[in-house]
Amino acid sequence: MRRVLAVVAAAAMVAGSLAVRSRLDRTSTERSQVLRLTCTTELTAACTTLAHDDTRVRLTVEPAGTTADRLATADGDLGLDGWLTTAPWPDIVDLERGGHSLGRLFPATKPTLARSPLVVAVWKDRAAVLGATCKGPVGWRCLGEAAGAGGWSAIGGRPEWGDVKVGLAPPVSDGVGLAVLGQAVGSWFGRPDVSTGDLDDDAFKTWFAGLVRAVPPSAASPIETMLATGPAAFDAAGAVEAEAGPLLATAARGKQVDLLYPSPMATADVVLATPAVDAAGSSASLRGVAAGSAARKALAGSGWRVDGQPRSQGVPDTPGLPATAGLPSPGLLDALRARWHEVTGR
């Protein structure tokens, strides 16, 4: 009996040690696993928090356009296990890859992690003049028409305000900048389902030229520039609520600015795009990280609307969000990106 017990005990000890060893090995593997996350500039705050909380995450932050241009022709190692960005940039990449006879990188469906409406911040005195000119809510179509009208004095504003100056992050490289431009173009046509052929409409081209003239070259965050320099730099700026709301809530000049939600509402939606090929399982791990509560809190804490998470300071509960992003198609956005570069050289 003793022998039996001894054998059982020995077997149990061996099994236990194997189990412990296995667990240790697994933990060690997890610990040594590197998750290469590339983040779009607008998501810097949330991504920095994520990388701080999870030591496996190796973070690269760069403009969406920079990542997209690299991935559009990438073959072999992409240099990332996941790309946290705003839709539809991953689809734009796959569209461009198709043009280069390269295969898709990302699955068609990518869960939305957070959302934020596109907004326009306008100095209140300018907003009053625009309101009269637009004969209703200020939208991008009206803003573009005002920009092309020949300065503030032509639309009832004060002559010393000079030209209508609109802040827009570079649509060629900036995720939100391209989304805002897409919303503006949809606003002119009165529908988001704009086709590339529509862009050749003469009246549209005139309007577009006026808008382009109104947008001075600017850094990635026109609204921050606007609040630091006052109306000298921009009379209005397109942005995402996640950035504009918290900034306006704390800026010294915040109360001098109206935050408008142009109609029809459009949103920037945060997605994690992970490559379809995931031999090491790193992409799957990243998806787990992104779906976790830490990521949700980090996104909500940096101004994005996340279901079930409290709003950040300056981010209101209303207006509610539409069911879809309300942006033109990836193909149209890509065409706008090219058109913008062609017209402005930047």
Next chain:
Amino acid sequence: MSHPRRAIRTWTVLAAALAAITVAAACTSTGSSSSGTAGSSSQAVPKGCTAVDMASSPEKIDLITDLARRFNGSSASKSGSTCAFVRVHKQSSGVTEQLLAQGWPDEATNGTRPTVWSPASSAWGAILDEQLRTAGQPPMVPTGAAAPKPLQLTPLVIAMPKPMADALGYPQTPIGYGDILKLAQDPAGWGGKGHPEWGPFRLGKTNPNFSTSALSATIAEYYAATGKTKDLSNEDLARPEVDAFARGVESSVVHYGDITLTFLNNWYRNDARGTALTYASAVAVEEKSVIDYNKGNPDGILDPGEQPRPPKIPLVAIYPKEGTLFSDSPFIVLDAPWVTPQAKDASRLFETFVLQPDNQQRVLSFGFRPGNPQVAMGDPITRANGVDPDQPQNVLGVPDPAVLVKVLELWGQQRKSARVLMVLDVSGSMGEPADNQGNTKLDLAKQAAIDSLGQFKPDDQVGLRIFSTEISATPPTDYVDLVPIGAVGTQRELLATKIRSLTPTQGTPLYSVSRASYTVMRDNFDTARINAVVLLTDGKNEDPADNNLDALLNDLRAGNEGQSSRPVRIFPIAYGKDADLGTLRRIAEATNAAAYDATNPTTISSVLTAVVSNF
């Protein structure tokens, strides 16, 4: 389609033009040194901390040094395992840009390689990256999330004495460069505004090849001429009416120069004598300078024990109605090979610290606008200090590099012409050794003088006079005119040949030659030109027959004051260790000019370059 070769040339010319004489700015005796280290460079880095060496442009050096002192050792300098220790180095923007473009060679000579660079304007970062790009190297200025943030802002303004701004109806009546052109071209001058006692309209503007604020002012001038506020093009610049506009504005310039402090110091001295309104009518400066001036601190630096004394006539900052440009002091954490990830992390701690609201309040107290939008503008950016927190209403777009180069090229042709007498000391002491390569002081001065001729445009008029006691057997015995004043375009070689042939002779009749040179220039005054004497000397007055300095200064001052004055500026250069810099400074001040310090003879080349920037 890009043109790499042209792009390289474009950026090289632009950067060289902008950078060249920020070095020389250090030489103006009335200003402060523009390069060097601000105190803390030799500080030992505490154990466990990472050194953050920061190159800062000079105009904010006191502020950044103060902030670094507060940061080091504070809890803000530590985060997790990172501990930062900031050491601030005063470096002109252009010099730093050139060194970075070259990969920062020779730390022993050029100082410690910076981790962080904060030039006066982010334009310098763009110039650096473009230079690196054309050289096939990666950029050093980060983009995206790490893109530099402005630490502070200050707009370019036109500073004008309050009575003059009142006479123009400002601020109820907006003023722009077009209005300045009208005033400058009105034969009645200020008489057309009811104030003939103020004489003609006189504009003070530095040289855009040397000064960032001057470059901004010149860009603004061209924008005003075109009616545009962005996207200035070479085609715009080529239009005849733009050329005429620029020439018209430049025609009203008193003189140019490398730093705006020369104008502000001269204005301040004239204010004390009650002649501020006839020295200059307006000067293009940064808003911060107006605040400093009105507080009685025209150079922005208070020496220990110095009590600021507000001027009798304050200045008003005019924000040109066409728009203006901001200097934005970006905080650039360099993507340079020598900057480690630890150093970057440490740098970010200081950036965060500087942008904190409390510290942005300090930025404000130094007369800059906060870079952090959370901090409201307040004192000293108030109307009581002559500035307007609600202005400017429009900013102008920075032109692309090729256009900037064209701006500088055209300015060289359109600027006010000069009529200059170069007066060189050939006393015996000029034969003393000046360097370890066997050159005498005269050898170095001759080469520098010959090189400086290249800075004049063909229709500038330059003459050459040498002086030493008994240099001539017939009266006047103290000087000889080797080349009469004439167009540089026709006598550049003659001037160079004569300079090459100079040899040292006797003593130094400083006062008599100063008076004689001043008198001959005043007697032949040309109202369409900047009239000036460049006086290079290595000694003290050694002429017993003319040794009354006060009498000389009174004579010089009398000719330079009043609404109908014929101002002849004397720009003396104190050359070599025995030069009488104090006396030369007084001579310069008596003619509303500036003295230059070349007491180290090997600096004479850069000093002469700075002197000629006045024309």
